[in-house]
Amino acid sequence: MFSKTFRAIFAHELTLVVGCFHNGPAEVQFEFDAQELVYVDFERQELVYTVPKHFVLDPSAILGDIGDYNGAKKGKNACAAVVAYCMDMEKNIPEEKDPPETVLYPAEEVQLGVENSLICFVNHFYPPYIKISWTKNGHPVSQGVSLSRYYPNNDQTFHQFSTLTFTPSEGDIYTCTVEHVTLARPETRIWETKFSHHNYGPDVFCGVGLILGLLGVGAGTFLIAKGHYGRTIPQL
Incomplete structure (x- = not known):
């Protein structure tokens, strides 16, 4: 370069x-x-x-x-x-090689049933030729996949993006696999769709019961105090 x-x-x-x-x-x-x-x-x-x-x-x-x-x-x-x-x-000088660093993450906050993108970001590799492949639940995926060109870094290495458009469903597992000359075996990153299902019903019910209970205690205390101090002191 x-x-x-x-x-x-x-x-x-x-x-x-x-x-x-x-x-x-x-x-x-x-x-x-x-x-x-x-x-x-x-x-x-x-x-x-x-x-x-x-x-x-x-x-x-x-x-x-x-x-x-x-x-x-x-x-x-x-x-x-x-x-x-x-x-x-440089016939007798071996070419310097740098292994890739791979990160897999969603482009936006994940919501059930809402279309999103998974980004496989591969960085700091040299020479600038890698192979990126995707799977969903163990099956190869090619539809909805895009691949950027190679971008140079300041340290003479390169980075590249691969993007998979998907619609999140509970329990789906996606993988991004990177192959490069520096890797003894393909490097795979895994991303799993997870959603929390918290039931607020019992908590709300208990909270309302506690509030009503405290109001009841407060009302009872007030009535008792009123009954105590509201008596007429007999004249001697």
Whole structure:
């Protein structure tokens, strides 16, 4: 991976990042202060802006000059020579590899019968090629599954998301399994749908009974006191 950085008079950096891999396609993106602004989709031959729309409604109108598809394509074409050179220089040096860290969690608060998403977040792995698979109650699932592209981290590793759209039902068990060259066996994370069924009837009934009992004791005490102090003292 190589990059080119442009610095302004202010403390900001605009960086062109070109990822070259000997076992996969090249990736090109533009970053502003280490945050991705644009990446290049070579299959569709276009720039894809990743600036949130609530910040910029039409990022191409403002950032159009930042991303240049033809320039990005030249960087991609240069990858073959770069990779060949690097592999020749490192023939006897084993490639560093980092195992993935996987977390499985729901996108929103889980409610019975309400559609939600499970996110399998795989982070800090290298090289950037993994396989992610899903199961529901032990059966493979492919419908409702989406997979993001690879995103680079600052430490030269990568992260990736896989999302499964589902409707929670009591007792369902989902798994996300990750395969990577650094793992001796596939790594699986498990998520189970659980709902608490607390019956408030007896508690409410007991609470009302206790309140009524206390009111009864209070009323009785008041009547007794009134009866005691309400007597007329006979005159001697």
